[in-house]
Amino acid sequence: MKLRLVTLATIAALAVTPVFAQGSGQHSAQAADHSGQAASHGAAAVVSGTAAVAAVPIVVVGGALAVTGAALTSAGTGSVQTGADLSEAAVVPQNTTIIVIEPDGAPTLD
Amino acid sequence: MKRFFSYLFIMMIALGPSIAQAGSTEATKPNFPAASINAFADRVQNDLASRGANIAIVARKGRNPSTLPKGIEYTHVAYWVYSEITNADGSTGRGYRVYNLYQTSGDPTRSRLVQDSPADFFTGAFRLDAGVIIPDKRLQQKLLKVVASPAYSSVHNASYSVLSNPENNQFQNCTEHTLNVLMASLYDTDNLPRIKANISAHFDPQPIRLGGLKRTLAPATSKALTTKDHGATVATTTFGALARFMEKNDLAQTTYRITPSNVTRF
Numbered sequence: 115m116k117l118r119l120v121t122l123a124t125i126a127a128l129a130v131t132p133v134f135a136q137g138s139g140q141h142s143a144q145a146a147d148h149s150g151q152a153a154s155h156g157a158a159a160v161v162s163g164t165a166a167v168a169a170v171p172i173v174v175v176g177g178a179l180a181v182t183g184a185a186l187t188s189a190g191t192g193s194v195q196t197g198a199d200l201s202e203a204a205v206v207p208q209n210t211t212i213i214v215i216e217p218d219g220a221p222t223l224d
Numbered sequence: 225m226k227r228f229f230s231y232l233f234i235m236m237i238a239l240g241p242s243i244a245q246a247g248s249t250e251a252t253k254p255n256f257p258a259a260s261i262n263a264f265a266d267r268v269q270n271d272l273a274s275r276g277a278n279i280a281i282v283a284r285k286g287r288n289p290s291t292l293p294k295g296i297e298y299t300h301v302a303y304w305v306y307s308e309i310t311n312a313d314g315s316t317g318r319g320y321r322v323y324n325l326y327q328t329s330g331d332p333t334r335s336r337l338v339q340d341s342p343a344d345f346f347t348g349a350f351r352l353d354a355g356v357i358i359p360d361k362r363l364q365q366k367l368l369k370v371v372a373s374p375a376y377s378s379v380h381n382a383s384y385s386v387l388s389n390p391e392n393n394q395f396q397n398c399t400e401h402t403l404n405v406l407m408a409s410l411y412d413t414d415n416l417p418r419i420k421a422n423i424s425a426h427f428d429p430q431p432i433r434l435g436g437l438k439r440t441l442a443p444a445t446s447k448a449l450t451t452k453d454h455g456a457t458v459a460t461t462t463f464g465a466l467a468r469f470m471e472k473n474d475l476a477q478t479t480y481r482i483t484p485s486n487v488t489r490f
Contacts, residue, residue, distance in 0.1 A: 167309065167310065167311055167312065167321075168309070168310040169305075169307040169308070169309050169310075169321040169339065170307055170308045171278075171279075171305045171306070171307050171321075171368055171371060171372050172278060172306050172307060172308060172318070173278070173365075173368045173369070173372065174278075175276075175278045175361050175364045175365050175368070176276070176361065177276075178276070179272075179273035179274075179276055179277070179278070179306055179318070180273055180318065181266065181269045181270050181273050181317070181318065181319040181320070182317045182318045182319070183315060183316055183317025183318070184309055184310070184311045184315035184316055184317035184319075185269070185307075185309045185317035185318055185319020185320070186266055186269075186317065186319065187261075187262040187265045187266050187269075187341060187342060187343040214421075215417050215418055215421045216421065217418075217421040217422045217424065217425035217426070218411055218418075218421075218422055218425075220425075220426050220473060221407075221410040221411070221422075221426065221473050221475065222473065222474075223360055223362045223363055223474070223475065
């Protein structure tokens with residue numbers, strides 16, 4: 115009887131809708147060493163040392179946009195192979211204490 | 225008793241492979257030739273530029289959707305930011321840089337904020353198929369302000385869980401960080417308790433159907449599969465949940481799916 119119960123439980127557990135979403139694993143192309151890559155996230159420009167890419171967000175919204183030059187991956191330069199680590203500047207202790215505060219109203223842009 | 229442990233052992237083995245693959249930080253081999261990935265990355269870049277998107281939320285399919293729980297189609301989400309780019313050789317251009325939260329390769333329970341290229345973003349894709357949300361222009365302006373400020377990092381929690389609960393800050397995955405940045409922009413704050421209060425009040429996460437035994441045993445396979453930040457039910461941030469939230473509150477300019485041959489609205 116006990117054996118049947120355990121068997122049934124096993125089948126039931128395995129029959130449940132499976133698996134989890136994939137984590138945000140970095141692929142092999144990004145496996146390069148991050149340690150040499152300084153991050154200056156507080157500034158608009160984020161520069162990575164060994165990845166040697168500087169990217170400055172264009173913050174003026176509304177103009178005509180085009181993808182040009184080195185930004186085109188088919189030109190062979192876009193696949194950077196290494197990521198620029200933005201985390202180092204923000205190693206702040208996370209406070210997981212639950213603080214109950216009243217929410218604001220629903221978000222609106224008007 | 226001995227028999228019970230035998231069955232438990234068999235169960236662990238049976239559960240192991242699917243879950244381990246699901247949340248793994250193992251390097252994945254590209255599923256497509258580099259030329260196809262580059263061409264698709266450029267197609268998405270050009271499409272975003274033609275729509276005037278200075279910043280967009282883009283999602284990729286990292287796994288066969290048939291193996292994912294109902295309600296999850298895309299497995300990784302990040303902001304794409306239109307930027308002035310300078311490469312090592314001095315060449316310059318304008319295009320998108322991708323602002324990711326990635327699990328660290330050495331420890332899947334930790335994450336880092338990493339910037340890479342559109343081609344890098346799609347290298348691990350199971351299918352060349354992207355979900356795109358272009359925020360309203362006014363929201364784009366707010367998002368750019370946060371992305372270029374310390375607030376972007378301050379709403380990051382490096383404790384990683386694949387199915388993190390967005391209503392608290394115990395764990396975080398890439399989509400939850402995307403949501404935190406969105407809320408920081410909307411409410412002009414980097415105060416996490418306030419962000420979480422607003423998420424709880426206004427955001428509907430995607431419920432995940434998960435058997436009790438599987439939920440119990442999963443963390444034994446990988447600690448990144450913990451669900452201890454949830455109550456009786458499990459619900460997490462997904463691309464679909466983000467899209468619904470933005471549509472409901474008139475925050476999106478457009479939401480669509482792009483493949484190498486088609487662009488379709490959701």
